[in-house]
Amino acid sequence: MNPFSLKLPVAMDAALTREARRRNVSRSALVREILDEALGRASDSESPSCLELAGDLAGCFDSGRSDAATDPLLLEEAMLVDADYVAADRRR
Secondary structure, three states: OOOOOOOOOHHHHHHHHHHHHHHOOOHHHHHHHHHHHHOOOOOOOOOOOHHHHOOOOOOOOOOOOOOOOOOHHHHHHHHHHHHHHHHHHHHO
16 A cells, blocks of 8 residues: 555544544544545445444454354354244244
């Protein structure tokens, strides 16, 4: 990527910093996203990922377990719960 320098008014700089912290992204990433949208270059042909759709929620819950994503027993339990939900939907 090419570096780019930009001068911002103090209030706009503060707002940019707050929004970047809220989204948990760098200021540069936020500026690129805003420019993509403003210039109409956001890829309309691609569907947004699940993470993009729920980006403000990703990682905001803490289960208190450090192994929640790697424990095979927890994974199996989650799969069984999901299977129960699917089966219940099919019975409706």
